[in-house]
Amino acid sequence: ADADASPATESNALRTPIVAVLGHVDHGKTTLLDKIRGSAVSEGEAGAITQHIGATAVPLETVSQMAGSLVKPEDFDLPGLLFIDTPGHHSFSTLRSRGGALADIAIVVVDVNDGFQPQTLEALDILKRTGTPFVVAANKIDTTPGWNPQDGSPIQGSYDSQSDSARGRLDENLYEIIGNLSDEGFSADLYWRVQNFQKNVGVVPLSAMTGEGIPDLLAVLMGLSQRYMKEEMEIDVSGPGAGTVLEVKEERGFGATVDVVLYDGSVREDDVIVVGGVNGPIVTEVRALLQPRPNAEIRTEKRFDKVEEVRAAAGIKIAAPDLDDAMAGAPIRVVRDRSEEEVIEDVTSELAEIEVDTADEGVVVKADTLGSLEAMANALKEAEVPILRAEVGDVAPRDVAVASTAREMENKVILGFSVDVLPNAEDELETSEVRLFRDDVIYQLVEEYEEFIDERQRAQQETVMDKIIRPCRFRILEDHVFRQSGPAVVGVEVMSGTLKNNTNVAKWEGNKPTRVGQLSGIQEQGEDVSEVRAGNRVSIAIDGPTVGRQIEEGDELWTELPEKHAKILEQELSDEIPADELEALTGYLNKHRRRDPFWGK
Numbered sequence: 001a002d003a004d005a006s007p008a009t010e011s012n013a014l015r016t017p018i019v020a021v022l023g024h025v026d027h028g029k030t031t032l033l034d035k036i037r038g039s040a041v042s043e044g045e046a047g048a049i050t051q052h053i054g055a056t057a058v059p060l061e062t063v064s065q066m067a068g069s070l071v072k073p074e075d076f077d078l079p080g081l082l083f084i085d086t087p088g089h090h091s092f093s094t095l096r097s098r099g100g101a102l103a104d105i106a107i108v109v110v111d112v113n114d115g116f117q118p119q120t121l122e123a124l125d126i127l128k129r130t131g132t133p134f135v136v137a138a139n140k141i142d143t144t145p146g147w148n149p150q151d152g153s154p155i156q157g158s159y160d161s162q163s164d165s166a167r168g169r170l171d172e173n174l175y176e177i178i179g180n181l182s183d184e185g186f187s188a189d190l191y192w193r194v195q196n197f198q199k200n201v202g203v204v205p206l207s208a209m210t211g212e213g214i215p216d217l218l219a220v221l222m223g224l225s226q227r228y229m230k231e232e233m234e235i236d237v238s239g240p241g242a243g244t245v246l247e248v249k250e251e252r253g254f255g256a257t258v259d260v261v262l263y264d265g266s267v268r269e270d271d272v273i274v275v276g277g278v279n280g281p282i283v284t285e286v287r288a289l290l291q292p293r294p295n296a297e298i299r300t301e302k303r304f305d306k307v308e309e310v311r312a313a314a315g316i317k318i319a320a321p322d323l324d325d326a327m328a329g330a331p332i333r334v335v336r337d338r339s340e341e342e343v344i345e346d347v348t349s350e351l352a353e354i355e356v357d358t359a360d361e362g363v364v365v366k367a368d369t370l371g372s373l374e375a376m377a378n379a380l381k382e383a384e385v386p387i388l389r390a391e392v393g394d395v396a397p398r399d400v401a402v403a404s405t406a407r408e409m410e411n412k413v414i415l416g417f418s419v420d421v422l423p424n425a426e427d428e429l430e431t432s433e434v435r436l437f438r439d440d441v442i443y444q445l446v447e448e449y450e451e452f453i454d455e456r457q458r459a460q461q462e463t464v465m466d467k468i469i470r471p472c473r474f475r476i477l478e479d480h481v482f483r484q485s486g487p488a489v490v491g492v493e494v495m496s497g498t499l500k501n502n503t504n505v506a507k508w509e510g511n512k513p514t515r516v517g518q519l520s521g522i523q524e525q526g527e528d529v530s531e532v533r534a535g536n537r538v539s540i541a542i543d544g545p546t547v548g549r550q551i552e553e554g555d556e557l558w559t560e561l562p563e564k565h566a567k568i569l570e571q572e573l574s575d576e577i578p579a580d581e582l583e584a585l586t587g588y589l590n591k592h593r594r595r596d597p598f599w600g601k
């Protein structure tokens, strides 16, 4: 904006909105960022963009050149857009600020042909949770069959140059995306139909490859920021800086440094800063503020330029002593007009905000950043997986020790998100019962763990099923007594359930069950079998009774169930057993409960 029209003064200015790009893998996040940077550079002159640490600033002038008539510089007083260079919701959730997301606005990239995918949903969940406004870039429109590419054109012009069939195909895909958004609880429409961007999500059809639609995306981003975020962008640039650690990095000549996105105030050389660390807040003094050297000079010995001061919004590398334990995702604050204690308290309370609810029994969670730890904790809460301990950092021997204290086998588990395993922890893992699951995608990690649990439960049920006595009702057939006793051999029909050899046989007399003997053989068409399903007729041998005394032709008999087994079957396995067996179980329980209503409960 022209400086006279802007309300900004030396200390009070509008800062650049911070933009993050999210979406499913391969849907075109990187390509989109590259295209924006690339065409900014080719459109503009020197200074068309500024490369920050971890981010790229595109000034309003350049945005306007790229967007053509869609962005008139005189309509805006925000200075431009700051794009976070590392796309993906991993970095997005790392980039948290007090109470929410660090990015002011997000672009969710969706491949028009591939539609919604797991990470699209995950991105939307994160945006919903953090209350971040976003636009949907319906990407790869150039892959629509019959598409006639219009490089760099605004979407309306490009759309009008398509055949009816190509336009029809694209429309279909776009409406599918709009429908999917609505399924997720977002009222959405093509961006030119959206009246109120606070209530509705705008969908921008574009191609990161050909650039068509990118002018529209920039216009929506600028418009949205100018209209709804101007107040949040008003900052005191000479105030003490506030930012978030994006990454902790060893840098030759500087030791441990932190890459920081500054969203408020400024940082100067020699400022005292407080940084969130693994073992609490770190108080140190800025030794150097480093900006990347322009591309042309990057092959020289020095990759960074020192600067004296940086103002929000900016990405900056800070070199200072004692930063080894700094945590990615942690807050960083400049101590300037307040006491050190107050600032330490601020950082401490902000770190506490991210602390995860833990239980006495549960799994151990490790993640590479505070933000991803928080995201993991949320995903696990949703999956109802309790957490014993959650920390930022690689898997260490201590984690194995902690995990092995879990009582349940299914909690003797470490879930590692985007972390490494320290070599001595690997040895510990080998000799302990603890299982490690690792992944770089949260939903996959949770899924892997859930599969493990399911499998364990299935295996357990199978062993329980093997050991448990199963219900069966059967009937002695008329004229099928082959031997009176020692053992009694009779023909029976199995009415419901499965009759198994070596089980006890019971009969009801009035309200009372009586054991009549034990099954010692089953023959089906002359062959010995160990069990027989409902609906079949077999001859069986029963040790104990005599036909005509304890048992008679036509008697209804049951497999005798121990009370404990009946209880497990009813309460835990009733979904697992066949319908006819369930019928036998219910019949058996009902008979018992007529005498004792609490039997098997």
Ligand code: GDP
Pocket: 023, 024, 025, 026, 027, 028, 029, 030, 031, 032, 087, 139, 140, 141, 142, 143, 206, 207, 208, 209, 210
């Ligand atoms: P990311 O994983 O979301 O960062 O996806 P990439 O930016 O790496 O893109 C994945 C693949 O899709 C690459 O091969 C890109 O060249 C391709 N791609 C991305 N955007 C477009 C587009 O608009 N049109 C076409 N045809 N291909 C694209």
